[in-house]
Every structure is written in C-alpha cells, then in structure tokens.
Amino acid sequence: MNRHPSGLVVGIMRGLAATAVLVVPMSASADSEQARSQVWDIARGGQLYDDWGKVLGKELPDTTHPAYPASGKQKGSATWRCKECHGWDYKGADGAYGKGSHHTGIKGLRAMVGADPKAILKIISDDNHRYTEAMIGRGEMEKLALFVSLGQIDMDQHIDRATRKSRGEPGRGAPTYQTICAVCHGFDGKTLNFKTPETPEYVGTIARENPWEFMHKARFGQPGIPMISLITLPDTTLADLLAVAQTLPEK
Ligand code: HEC
Ligand code: HEC
Structure with missing residues (x-):
C-alpha cells in the first residue's frame, strides 16, 4: 500500500484486479452522481498516452516534436504521441522500439513506476516535452501522470x-x-x-x-x-x- 500525495490510498498495482485495489473516490462534486474512480482516471491517462489528440478531439501539432531525433524515421504530428518516443511497452530504446522504423534511442518510462505524479506532471510540461495546457489541459495531464505512475505493466x-x-x-x-x-x-x-x-x-x-x-x-x-x-x-x-x-x- 502506498499513501498518495493527493491523499488517495491505492494499491500499487501490477494488474489492478490481481492486488485488490482499494479505490477511495475523488472528492465528489455536487453535480456528479457517482465519484470518478482513480482507475477510470488511469485508464483515461493510458488513452492519452496512446493519442491525446484523438482523446481530446484536437489536432496534434503538424511540426515534428523538437525532442524527436533527426535520425528518427517518423515526422510531423505522429511524433507528438507519447508512445512514439517511449513505446507501447513503455521501455523506449530498451524495448521493442530499440530497433526498426520507430527507433529513437529515447529512454522508457519504467523508472517512473510509483513516482510522485506531481513530479511526472512537471516533466510532461518541461522544456524538453513542451506540452502546454492549451494542448493537454491540467486535469488530463494529471491523468497522464497517474497512468505513468500506476498504470504501466511489464510487458516482457x-x-x-x-x-x-x-x-x-x-x-x-x-x-x-x-x-x-x-x-x-x-x-x-x-x-x-x-x-x-x-x-x-x-x-x-x-x-x-x-x-x-x-x-x-x-x-x-x-x-x-x-x-x-x-x-x-x-x-x-x-x-x-x-x-x-x-x-x-x-x-
Ligand atoms: C464496442 C465495440 C468494441 C469492442 C467491444 C471492442 N472493440 Fe476494439 N475497436 C473498436 C473500434 C470501432 C475500433 C477502431 C476501428 C478503426 O479504427 O477502424 C477498434 C480498434 C481496436 C484495435 C486497434 C486498431 C488500430 O490499430 O488502430 C485493437 C487492437 C482492438 N480494437 C482490440 C480489441 C480487443 C482485444 C477487444 C476486446 C477486449 C476489443 N477491441 C473490443 C470497437 C470495439
Ligand atoms: C519526441 C519525443 C518524446 C515524446 C513524444 C514524449 N517524450 Fe517523454 N521524454 C523524451 C526524452 C528525450 C526524455 C528524456 C529526457 C532526459 O532524460 O533528459 C523523456 C523523458 C520522460 C519522462 C522521464 C523518464 C525518466 O525515467 O526520467 C517521463 C515521465 C516522460 N518523458 C513522459 C512523457 C509523456 C507522458 C509523454 C506524452 C505526453 C511524453 N513523455 C512524450 C522524449 C519524448
């Protein structure tokens, strides 16, 4: 068990159902009939990782991401998807994207498992990543950070x-x-x-x-x-x- 900075108590999960997760609902707002579970937020974060543009109904920038290496084979909007640099297995250069047309040499996110979502959020909007709140709103960025901290599995x-x-x-x-x-x-x-x-x-x-x-x-x-x-x-x-x-x- 891990006490979260936000006060939520969650089971750090490797396969959510496997370690019966205790989900304390987020503070329910007056107009919501049912409080959103943290698992729902993580799931949404996972979809944002795949393609935040499609989730949010926005166009990804059409210029290649500044952090995308010149040696890489992709270009344009695709390079703004998290998965394009960090991989479907979250292992970046140490995983399936270690070779082939999606190779970038960029590291994965496995070291961030269990990390403080606030620290992850900072990384996502840093000078390297350049995701602005106009692109991914604050609440959605929080979900992305939750996914990185709590939603990954070891695909190997x-x-x-x-x-x-x-x-x-x-x-x-x-x-x-x-x-x-x-x-x-x-x-x-x-x-x-x-x-x-x-x-x-x-x-x-x-x-x-x-x-x-x-x-x-x-x-x-x-x-x-x-x-x-x-x-x-x-x-x-x-x-x-x-x-x-x-x-x-x-x-
Ligand atoms: C309610 C309908 C629905 C259910 C249930 C559903 N899917 Fe899908 N799935 C879709 C649709 C629609 C697409 C997008 C098709 C497209 O992009 O042309 C899709 C896309 C996918 C894709 C990705 C295609 C791609 O490369 O973009 C995969 C993989 C997939 N589904 C797997 C599954 C699996 C596994 C299950 C069962 C756990 C499942 N789906 C259940 C409707 C569904
Ligand atoms: C164009 C490539 C690219 C894209 C797209 C990208 N990143 Fe990164 N990311 C990097 C690079 C490069 C680093 C390593 C920076 C360093 O070590 O200084 C990194 C590092 C990270 C780290 C820290 C990992 C660690 O162990 O230190 C996290 C967390 C992260 N990225 C999350 C994300 C998320 C979430 C997204 C999608 C919103 C994303 N990244 C999209 C290039 C990218």
Missing part, C-alpha cells in the same frame, strides 16, 4: 520479445475474446478492418505484428471511439486474450 512478463508470442494460453483467452471483443470485432476478428480491403488489418494482425500495442489498447481502449477498457482484469487474463487473438486470421 507476458510477451516474448524475440518471437512476439504471448506467454498466455489461447484456450483460456477464447471465452474473454468471444464474450467481450467479438461483439464488435467478430468471432473471427474480421468485422472491423483498420486498413483497406486490399491490405486489411484486423485485430489478429495487430496481435501478431504489434502485441505490445494490442495489450495497451486492450487495457485502455481505442482513443476517440467507444471501445471498452479491460484494465480491471488481471494481466494474465489479458495475456490469454492476446494469445487467442494471435490465432485469429490476418486475411
């Missing part, structure tokens, strides 16, 4: 980095996929095509090609669209879900 525990294979069991993941994801993505994962008819990209494609992205999106939801967040399920259940998604068709 669930995904073999070399083979990209989930360490979970497809048989155990099938019920989760079929009862939660299939309503939108289809039993075979082909109801939603994220790309074009000629070069389709399905949930099975992402699961195989970028299992870290899959895990992040399954835990927090897809920014800007009504997709659910599975953050309250144990990480191992999500690894099982990833395992079954890796068996779904790509074509």
Whole structure:
C-alpha cells in the first residue's frame, strides 16, 4: 500500500484486479452522481498516452516534436504521441522500439513506476516535452501522470520479445475474446478492418505484428471511439486474450 500525495490510498498495482485495489473516490462534486474512480482516471491517462489528440478531439501539432531525433524515421504530428518516443511497452530504446522504423534511442518510462505524479506532471510540461495546457489541459495531464505512475505493466512478463508470442494460453483467452471483443470485432476478428480491403488489418494482425500495442489498447481502449477498457482484469487474463487473438486470421 502506498499513501498518495493527493491523499488517495491505492494499491500499487501490477494488474489492478490481481492486488485488490482499494479505490477511495475523488472528492465528489455536487453535480456528479457517482465519484470518478482513480482507475477510470488511469485508464483515461493510458488513452492519452496512446493519442491525446484523438482523446481530446484536437489536432496534434503538424511540426515534428523538437525532442524527436533527426535520425528518427517518423515526422510531423505522429511524433507528438507519447508512445512514439517511449513505446507501447513503455521501455523506449530498451524495448521493442530499440530497433526498426520507430527507433529513437529515447529512454522508457519504467523508472517512473510509483513516482510522485506531481513530479511526472512537471516533466510532461518541461522544456524538453513542451506540452502546454492549451494542448493537454491540467486535469488530463494529471491523468497522464497517474497512468505513468500506476498504470504501466511489464510487458516482457507476458510477451516474448524475440518471437512476439504471448506467454498466455489461447484456450483460456477464447471465452474473454468471444464474450467481450467479438461483439464488435467478430468471432473471427474480421468485422472491423483498420486498413483497406486490399491490405486489411484486423485485430489478429495487430496481435501478431504489434502485441505490445494490442495489450495497451486492450487495457485502455481505442482513443476517440467507444471501445471498452479491460484494465480491471488481471494481466494474465489479458495475456490469454492476446494469445487467442494471435490465432485469429490476418486475411
Ligand atoms: C519526441 C519525443 C518524446 C515524446 C513524444 C514524449 N517524450 Fe517523454 N521524454 C523524451 C526524452 C528525450 C526524455 C528524456 C529526457 C532526459 O532524460 O533528459 C523523456 C523523458 C520522460 C519522462 C522521464 C523518464 C525518466 O525515467 O526520467 C517521463 C515521465 C516522460 N518523458 C513522459 C512523457 C509523456 C507522458 C509523454 C506524452 C505526453 C511524453 N513523455 C512524450 C522524449 C519524448
Ligand atoms: C464496442 C465495440 C468494441 C469492442 C467491444 C471492442 N472493440 Fe476494439 N475497436 C473498436 C473500434 C470501432 C475500433 C477502431 C476501428 C478503426 O479504427 O477502424 C477498434 C480498434 C481496436 C484495435 C486497434 C486498431 C488500430 O490499430 O488502430 C485493437 C487492437 C482492438 N480494437 C482490440 C480489441 C480487443 C482485444 C477487444 C476486446 C477486449 C476489443 N477491441 C473490443 C470497437 C470495439
């Protein structure tokens, strides 16, 4: 247990549900019928990490982020997403972005697990990051900081980095996929095509090609669209879900 600077008592979690988290609601304002849970804030922070522009309905700046290295292969608005520099596995240069078209050499955020969200908030708006309150409002920045401090998991525990294979069991993941994801993505994962008819990209494609992205999106939801967040399920259940998604068709 950890007493938070804000007075909230939370279980530092690795898989929220796994360590029964005690969530003390934020001070309820007169007009809110139900107090927002801290877990909801963390989930929102996770989506902001993915793409704050889509979450907030804003355009990301179209100039390349000043901290993005000249040697990097991305440019423009994409370089303003947190994940572009720090990775889907939060390990930056020490993780999956250690090589390939998203390589930047920038460090990850794993050292910030459990850090004071106020200190994280300062980093996000520092001269290196240059996120202003006009871009990401103060309340949303606080959620981002909560995600960095309390919402990360160690993806290497669930995904073999070399083979990209989930360490979970497809048989155990099938019920989760079929009862939660299939309503939108289809039993075979082909109801939603994220790309074009000629070069389709399905949930099975992402699961195989970028299992870290899959895990992040399954835990927090897809920014800007009504997709659910599975953050309250144990990480191992999500690894099982990833395992079954890796068996779904790509074509
Ligand atoms: C264009 C690249 C880039 C983007 C995008 C970016 N960062 Fe960073 N971030 C960096 C660099 C570079 C450092 C290391 C700075 C240093 O060590 O002086 C860093 C460091 C950090 C740290 C401190 C990590 C540590 O262990 O010291 C945190 C926390 C952080 N970033 C959060 C975020 C968040 C949240 C976002 C999205 C709102 C974000 N960053 C977007 C480049 C980026
Ligand atoms: C309520 C409907 C709904 C549910 C339930 C749902 N999704 Fe989604 N999901 C979507 C929509 C809509 C998109 C965006 C499709 C697009 O961008 O073309 C999406 C996108 C995704 C993406 C990312 C595509 C990308 O690269 O941008 C992944 C991964 C994903 N879903 C996985 C899942 C998993 C795993 C589950 C079950 C835990 C799930 N989804 C449940 C509607 C849903």
